[in-house]
Amino acid sequence: MRKRSLSGIKPTGIPHLGNYLGMIRPAIDLQESYDAFYFVADFHALTSVKDPEALRKSVRHITAYFLAFGLDASRAAFFRQSDIPEVCELTWLLSCVTHMGLLERAHSYKAAKDQGIEKEINHGVFTYPVLMAADILIYDSDVVPVGSDQLQHLEMTRDMAQKFNAAFKGEYLKLPEARIREGLATVPGLDGRKMSKSYDNIIEPLLAPKQLRKQVMLVQTDSKTLEDVKDPSSCNVFALYKLFASADELSQMHEDYVGGGYGYGHAKQALFEKMDAYFAPYRERFEAIRDDDDYLESVLHQGELRVRPIVEEVMDRVRRASGVGKLKTRP
Ligand code: ADP
């Protein structure tokens, strides 16, 4: 039997280059050899989004991105998290075996506490890792392609699965593994910090060429002049170019940096050209489907139907194990 790859992405804004390289591309590539289940995490987005129209639109938007980037809806299941409300039921079952201490150690909660806003954050933020664990465990997932910032959530997921299995004395939930793209640590943003929506330092891969060029020109550099010798290892433009260039192209730019007489403007132009050529076909496909709501909803519905039998199987298992729900006779 094929192993299952599962991942989710929150519909909070436009996917950026970090999302694409860290999660979207690896996830889509896995559809070749895995049973691929991917979803838009609208329940998770509710911890911050309070605009129903924007939320629905964003779910379809993310769906269009995945399809444009090559998700094959006839092979992979792509669906909306909230179309499987059983994840909330499983969240509760997991909550009852999860210690407060585990959740208090979560990076996002700790960060909120450090900012002194502990009393103002909603319970959804605190319990976010439990919902994420339910998302993963409810599909008997084997691998979870994510960026390295999600590793802690995966460890917590394994911990919760073990706690549940130990509490009810059986192997009910399967322990998943994180799949981090090899050689890719974290994609840097315009200012050199991790590219992230929350830092306002993103590059949007499917922008029209003119706007894409504008964003690339905003990548921050030091103030060396055209003539100065430059250090590729500490340069943000070079780090981004590395993600798209061939080995030969990269060593050429390296030579240009250390040789002097090569400006950051030149490097940014080279980076823009590489990115533009790489993303042009995806952009075209995205433009063709982005407003086709019926098509996008039909893909989500088809995905929901695909994953439903697995959900029913796993929920039957955990209900029996824990003693909730009426006992059904096995078929
Ligand atoms: P953001 O930090 O912009 O809010 P998300 O938390 O929504 O991004 O991340 C969605 C997915 O993209 C996750 O799997 C995450 O690990 C991955 N990801 C986000 N930013 C980066 C980055 N800069 N480099 C690599 N992967 C990333």
Ligand code: TRP
């Ligand atoms: N927490 C993930 C993020 O911020 C999104 C997510 C929700 C997820 N549920 C998931 C990722 C399940 C993988 C598996 O990016």
